[in-house]
Amino acid sequence: MSSQRVLPSPPPLKPERNLPDRTSSRAASHTKTRTRPSNSERKHRLGNLIVTIVLSLGAVVMVAPLLWTFSTSLKTREGVFALPPQWIPDPFVWENYLRIWSAGPLLTGIQNSLIVACTVTIVGTLFSALAAFAFAKMRMPFKNVVFLSLLAALMVPFPTLMIPQFTMFASIGWVDTLLPLIVPFIFGNIIMIFFLRQYLNSVPDSIIEAARIDGASFLQIFFRLIFPIIKPAIAAQFILWFMAVWNDYLAPIIYLNSPEVQTLQLVIANFNAQYAIQTDYPLIMAASFVALLPVLIVFIVFQRQIIESIALTGSKG
Amino acid sequence: MSTTARRSRLHRQEHLTALAFVALPVIGFLLFTLYPMLFSVYASFTNWNGLTAPVFSGFDNYIAMVQDPYFLESMYNTFFLMLGIPIGLVISLALALAMNRKMRGSTFFRTIYYVPVISSIAAVAILWQWAFNGDFGLINQILALVGIDGPNWLQDTATVKPALIIMAIWKGLGFSMLLYLAALQSVPRHLYEAAALDGAGAWKQFRHITVPMVRPVTFFLVVTSVIGGSQVFVEINIMTPTGGPEFSSATIVWYIWQKAFDNLQMGYASAMSIVLGLMVFLITFIQFRLNRRNQFSID
CATH class of the missing domain: 1.10.3720.10 (MetI-like)
Structure with a gap:
């Protein structure tokens, strides 16, 4: 019961502090520039203008292929080959976005991707967090040896493992099911364990000892005490992992053949191969755009967490 | 004397719990990284089509490469x-x-x-x-x-x-x-x-x-x-x-x-x-x- 009370104040543990506080530094620079002579301020403003123009041009290059995809997806089949090119579709064929659902197993693709990504990340995150807690805060013989061997596994590229993994799963009849994409990963993600362990290093041992003295079991400590503290780190890693599983292609293409088990990425790749022959580019682009949307939405919603945790990755790495 | 015994019992309990917490990633590592890796090394010295048993062939694959x-x-x-x-x-x-x-x-x-x-x-x-x-x-x-x-x-x-x-x-x-x-x-x-x-x-x-x-x-x-x-x-x-x-x-x-x-x-x-x-x-x-x-x- 006291485990709730010994919760430390979270601010010093937040990873955001690694990034300088934007608002305060901006305010500071403001006051600084105001005291400077106006000449340098004008220079600063001119610099900003030039930089903004350059960055805008770059941004156009970055979004151009995406806009081009979207524009193509709204054209007629003939409109794609119009000369001079139609930069803006004429007419707008929104119907392409209806056709894709019957043109291939897009919906089952989304379902399969959701099944794989959700199972892997939810179960895997729980096990990773438990392991990270043990590695960071508990006594165990050979703890560092075990941790380092797990880390060393990160150096082994998947292509080196895929042939034996394939024959393993083939021998138990799991090929052409979603299981080979799920089972190896629910045991935990070493990258996540690594980052959560780092994060937990900044949690004082004393709060765990206090909870132990109060008679809490380690499982209770994990769920009542540790989990709430590391929740932001878990959330960020969870999103990154989810997107990685969602976007995976090599493992699905090895294991999945039948249309009804294919994940979204395979479905759109098949769309691409199949409808390019029929030169139905609007259909391919509409399907690809739909495939991009979920991750795009997740990114825009969780932008702050994603960007912060990526930036943290670099500074820790 | 009794406190050290108590402490070692507590320690052993902690060891076991920690072991349980890290067990799954370790099993995953053994099954899906270490074993496949060793098998890959072995298979690289064999003539193998994935369907029948691998036949040992020494460095043939590496020479062919x-x-x-x-x-x-x-x-x-x-x-x-x-x-x-x-x-x-x-x-x-x-x-x-x-x-x-x-x-x-x-x-x-x-x-x-x-x-x-x-x-x-x-x-x-x-x-x-x-x-x-x-x-x-x-x-x-x-x-x-x-x-x-x-x-x-x-x-x-x-x-x-x-x-x-x-x-x-x-x-x-x-x-x-x-x-x-x-x-x-x-x-x-x-x-x-x-x-x-x-x-x-x-x-x-x-x-x-x-x-x-x-x-x-x-x-x-x-x-x-x-x-x-x-x-x-x-x-x-x-x-x-x-x-x-x-x-x-x-x-x-x-x-x-x-x-x-x-x-x-x-x-x-x-x-x-x-x-x-x-x-x-x-x-x-x-x-x-x-x-x-x-x-x-x-x-």
Whole structure:
């Protein structure tokens, strides 16, 4: 019961502090520039203008292929080959976005991707967090040896493992099911364990000892005490992992053949191969755009967490 | 006496609990990394089609490999595609420097540049394949606006690799830019102020403060991009399904995949995958050594 009370104040543990506080530094620079002579301020403003123009041009290059995809997806089949090119579709064929659902197993693709990504990340995150807690805060013989061997596994590229993994799963009849994409990963993600362990290093041992003295079991400590503290780190890693599983292609293409088990990425790749022959580019682009949307939405919603945790990755790495 | 006994009992209990907590990742490691890796090593010394039992064949696969022009070509292609890494790093550092200014809209730009990073490589490959289309693709239509008759990018041995490099830079830019930006923001301002007092100009400040200060990030990015670059597969599989004109875009992972799952030469493919694994290990090792030396030279 006291485990709730010994919760430390979270601010010093937040990873955001690694990034300088934007608002305060901006305010500071403001006051600084105001005291400077106006000449340098004008220079600063001119610099900003030039930089903004350059960055805008770059941004156009970055979004151009995406806009081009979207524009193509709204054209007629003939409109794609119009000369001079139609930069803006004429007419707008929104119907392409209806056709894709019957043109291939897009919906089952989304379902399969959701099944794989959700199972892997939810179960895997729980096990990773438990392991990270043990590695960071508990006594165990050979703890560092075990941790380092797990880390060393990160150096082994998947292509080196895929042939034996394939024959393993083939021998138990799991090929052409979603299981080979799920089972190896629910045991935990070493990258996540690594980052959560780092994060937990900044949690004082004393709060765990206090909870132990109060008679809490380690499982209770994990769920009542540790989990709430590391929740932001878990959330960020969870999103990154989810997107990685969602976007995976090599493992699905090895294991999945039948249309009804294919994940979204395979479905759109098949769309691409199949409808390019029929030169139905609007259909391919509409399907690809739909495939991009979920991750795009997740990114825009969780932008702050994603960007912060990526930036943290670099500074820790 | 009794307290030590009690403590050791508590310790043993803690050991067991900790063991239970780490057990699953360890089992996963043993089953899905260590065992397959050892099996790969074994299979690389066998003649094996994946269906019948492997037959031991000594170093045959490795000897065949160095005489296999497709293997050598795919290795060459893989390294060639890595030429995009330094280009991408330079551009992303420049972008990070630009965004490090206090100005409006930098968050917006950050988001825009980051979108390709989170996009699925399969979808990205599809849309770039379309953008590189020789007759109706975005690239050539823009080139046509300025009067250039663009090549048929993905069907031409001279342009297929540059096309793939352009796409890879486009996709990876946001990631390295973001890491550089985080590194730039943590450089203490007083270093620049002191250098300015000593009369160091913008270039000197960049050369002697910024570059050394972001070196750990550069190192991290080089290691991760080389490891990622040695495993390029998806864009090849989608954009040039047959390995490109005259095999000119086939990468090592693409070739391993084709040998293992199309031609069922799993022994040979395993041998190539071992070479890939050793290569990744060696690159990581060398770069760690180099980095250590670099850090000494900064001190």
